[in-house]
Each structure stands twice: as C-alpha cells, then as structure tokens.
Amino acid sequence: MARLTHEVVSMEHAKDIELIELVAKRLDAEREQALWAHLQDCPACQARLKGIARTWDLLGAWQVRPGGDVRISKAEVSSQRHEEDRAAVILRFPGVKTALRTAAAIAVTVLVGYAGGRWSVRPTPTAPGTPGPSYLSVLNLELGASFSPLVLQDGSSAGQEGGS
Amino acid sequence: MDDGLASDTELMTRLGRGDLAALGTLAERHQGRVLSLAYRLLGDWHRAEDVAQETFLRLRQAAGQYEPQAKFTTWLYRIVHNLSMDQRRKVRNGPLSLDHDLVEREDAPADGAVERHELAELVQKAVGELSERQRRVLILHRYEELSHEEICGVTGWSRSAVESLLVRAYENLRKKLMSYQDFSG
Numbered sequence: 001m002a003r004l005t006h007e008v009v010s011m012e013h014a015k016d017i018e019l020i021e022l023v024a025k026r027l028d029a030e031r032e033q034a035l036w037a038h039l040q041d042c043p044a045c046q047a048r049l050k051g052i053a054r055t056w057d058l059l060g061a062w063q064v065r066p067g068g069d070v071r072i073s074k075a076e077v078s079s080q081r082h083e084e085d086r087a088a089v090i091l092r093f094p095g096v097k098t099a100l101r102t103a104a105a106i107a108v109t110v111l112v113g114y115a116g117g118r119w120s121v122r123p124t125p126t127a128p129g130t131p132g133p134s135y136l137s138v139l140n141l142e143l144g145a146s147f148s149p150l151v152l153q154d155g156s157s158a159g160q161e162g163g164s
Numbered sequence: 165m166d167d168g169l170a171s172d173t174e175l176m177t178r179l180g181r182g183d184l185a186a187l188g189t190l191a192e193r194h195q196g197r198v199l200s201l202a203y204r205l206l207g208d209w210h211r212a213e214d215v216a217q218e219t220f221l222r223l224r225q226a227a228g229q230y231e232p233q234a235k236f237t238t239w240l241y242r243i244v245h246n247l248s249m250d251q252r253r254k255v256r257n258g259p260l261s262l263d264h265d266l267v268e269r270e271d272a273p274a275d276g277a278v279e280r281h282e283l284a285e286l287v288q289k290a291v292g293e294l295s296e297r298q299r300r301v302l303i304l305h306r307y308e309e310l311s312h313e314e315i316c317g318v319t320g321w322s323r324s325a326v327e328s329l330l331v332r333a334y335e336n337l338r339k340k341l342m343s344y345q346d347f348s349g
Contacts, residue, residue, distance in 0.1 A: 016331040026311065055338040059306050061280060062287040066199040 014038060014045045022049065023056045172236035179227035187227075191220050194237070197308065198244050204303045205248040207292060215247045222247075238317040241308065245300070245318050252296075283344065290340040298333035301326055 014022075014035055021027045022035055039045050168189065170178075178186040198219055202212035222243050291299060304310045304318055315326045 016335070017327045020330060020334055024305070024309075051338050052334060055334055055341060056306070058283065058341050058344065059287055059291070059337065061283040062204075062291065062307075063284065064200040064203055064307075066196055066203070 012038070013042065014048070016048070016052075019045070019049050019052050020056075023053045173232045176223070176227050176230045176232070176236070179224060180230060184224075187220065187224055190223060194240060195220075197237075198240065201241060201244050201303065201308055202248050204291075204307060205245065205300065206251055207288075211251050212248075215244060215251060218247055219243050234317055235314065238310075238314045241304070241310070241314075242318045242320075245304075286344060287341070290337055293340065294333055294336060297321075298329050298336065301329045302333040302337070305330055 018027065018031070018035060022032060027035070039049060170186075170189070172190065172193070175186040175190050179190070195216060199212055199216045202215040202219075203209060206212050206215065219240070223240070291302065294302060300319060301315055301321075304315045305312075310318065312323055312326050312330075315321075316323055319326065321329075
C-alpha cells in the first residue's frame with residue numbers, strides 16, 4: 001500500500017510552488033525525497049526545475065549592502081518621549097487645546113484691529129488753542145490730545161457731507 | 165545579562181521598562197536586514213533609511229504593550245513592510261525609483277566584477293517591473309528567506325494568495341531574465 005501511494009505521487013507532476021521550495025531548500029525531508037523520486041523519471045518537471053533554479057541563482061546577484069547604520073540616537077528617542085509626554089498632557093485635558101486656540105484667535109483679532117485702527121484714521125490737523133466742536137461742550141466732554149484725531153470738526157464734517 | 169546574548173523578546177521587555185540600551189542592541193542586531201528590506205521594497209536609500217529609523221522608533225513606542233505572539237522578526241518586518249508601503253503610496257504615481265547608491269557605495273567594480281554588476285542591475289530592474297504584490301512576496305521569500313506562513317504574517321494576505329503570487333513572480337522573472345540565461349548559458 002505504501003509503495004502504491006508512492007507510485008501515485010510519483011506519477012503526478014510537481015507543483016510550481018513545491019519546485020520553488022525545493023530550490024530554496026525549505027521542504028521537509030520526506031516531501032523533498034518524494035519530489036526527487038518523481039523528477040528522476042519526469043523530463044518535463046526537470047525542465048521546470050532547471051528554469052526555477054536558474055532564476056533563483058540569477059536573483060542572487062542583487063545583493064544589497066547598506067552603507068551606514070540607522071541613526072537612532074538616545075537624544076531622538078528621548079525627544080520622542082518628551083513629545084509623547086506633552087501630547088499625553090494635552091490628551092488628558094482635551095479642553096485645554098481648544099481654549100488655547102480660542103485665546104490665540106482673540107488675541108490676534110484684537111491686535112490686528114488695534115493696528116488697523118491706528119493706521120486707517122488720519123489725524124485731523126487742528127491749530128493750537130482752537131476750541132473743540134460745540135457738541136463736545138454740550139456733552140460735557142473735554143478734548144484730550146489722545147482723542148483729538150478721532151473727533152470730527154463741525155465745519156469739515158459739514159463740508160465733506162456737502163461736497164459729496 | 166550581556167545584551168548580545170539576550171533574546172529579542174527579552175530586549176523588548178527591557179525596552180518596555182525604559183531601558184534604551186535594549187533598543188540599541190535590537191537596532192544593531194536587525195538594522196542591516198531592516199534597511200535591506202526597506203531598500204528592496206522602495207528602491208531608494210534615503211527613504212529606506214527613513215523607514216528603518218521610523219521602524220525602531222515604533223519599536224520604542226510599542227515596547228510597553230509588546231506581547232510575543234508571533235516571531236519577533238515577522239512582527240518587525242510587518243512594521244517595515246507597512247511603513248514602506250506608506251512611503252510607496254506617497255509616490256504612487258511615479259515609477260519605482262531605482263537609485264544606484266549600491267554602485268556608489270561600493271568601490272568601482274574590477275574587471276571581473278563588471279558582468280556581475282550589470283547582472284545585479286538587470287535583476288534589480290526585472291524585480292522592479294513586477295506587479296506591486298508579486299514584488300513584495302518575492303523580496304520577502306527570496307531575499308529575506310521568509311516562509312509562506314511568515315509572509316502571510318507580514319503582508320496580512322492568505323496563504324493561497326501568497327503562494328499564487330510567488331509562482332507568478334518567479335515565472336515572470338524567469339521570462340524576463342531568459343535572454344540573460346540564454347546568453348550566459
């Protein structure tokens with residue numbers, strides 16, 4: 001019975017994947033022996049084996065020789081650890097990130113608004129000793145030096161409106 | 165214990181406890197094959213070095229949760245493989261870069277080595293022309309000497325898919341290299 005099984009196996013052609021593993025020398029001893037037994041009497045499989053073996057050998061010509069070491073310094077690993085720790089803190093307080101972003105956005109908006117206001121309003125030239133517009137006295141306000149550029153003169157205001 | 169005698173699993177356990185010397189030993193032990201695998205998958209030394217470096221940083225990150233279920237190298241190669249594929253996706257539209265740092269890094273080939281050098285370039289080109297999946301399994305099988313099961317572990321593909329890809333890869337390479345085979349006997 002054992003001999004019959006062996007004969008049946010030896011009559012079947014070898015599978016490509018088995019021939020590849022035979023060339024790679026990664027078959028178990030029993031299967032390798034059975035394949036060699038078949039190959040002895042099968043020119044077709046011998047030709048396939050020869051082609052695979054030749055290809056295998058040619059592939060061996062592509063040898064890779066890394067030129068240097070992988071640069072994994074302790075500093076890199078440590079800095080990575082610090083980044084992880086920092087990220088962990090933010091993850092533990094997820095609201096902190098949003099609050100920081102909001103605060104930064106508000107700060108930038110205020111600064112841009114302040115700078116834009118300073119540059120967009122031209123100072124109104126007033127002669128020294130010129131009294132302020134009448135609406136200021138009605139409102140009980142005094143014209144300080146810092147606010148003078150922002151105050152509309154009665155005449156100029158009317159002239160601008162009339163001229164437009 | 166001497167680091168050189170410690171197993172990969174022991175080193176990972178120590179790394180998980182914060183022993184960075186263990187990472188150095190793991191890198192020293194595996195960097196050659198990690199770099200070679202990344203280079204063969206990517207065809208570019210600079211990107212291969214980036215992948216290798218990232219691989220060992222990933223080891224450091226994963227060490228705390230590492231549980232030795234599969235062979236360490238299978239797990240390691242899976243990281244290299246996945247990182248390399250991420251790199252490949254970034255340049256998917258371009259052809260596989262075949263840089264020639266190999267040539268530059270070695271001394272100029274002597275007279276007897278010219279033919280071998282040309283053959284190496286020919287083989288590299290032929291492998292580079294395989295389909296993406298055939299190329300991956302071939303590199304893992306022929307150059308990293310992984311078993312079918314290990315290739316399944318690295319790629320996440322079924323055994324039948326891996327074996328089918330291997331057969332087609334070797335057959336395509338046989339055809340591509342046939343002219344050289346005929347020429348050189």
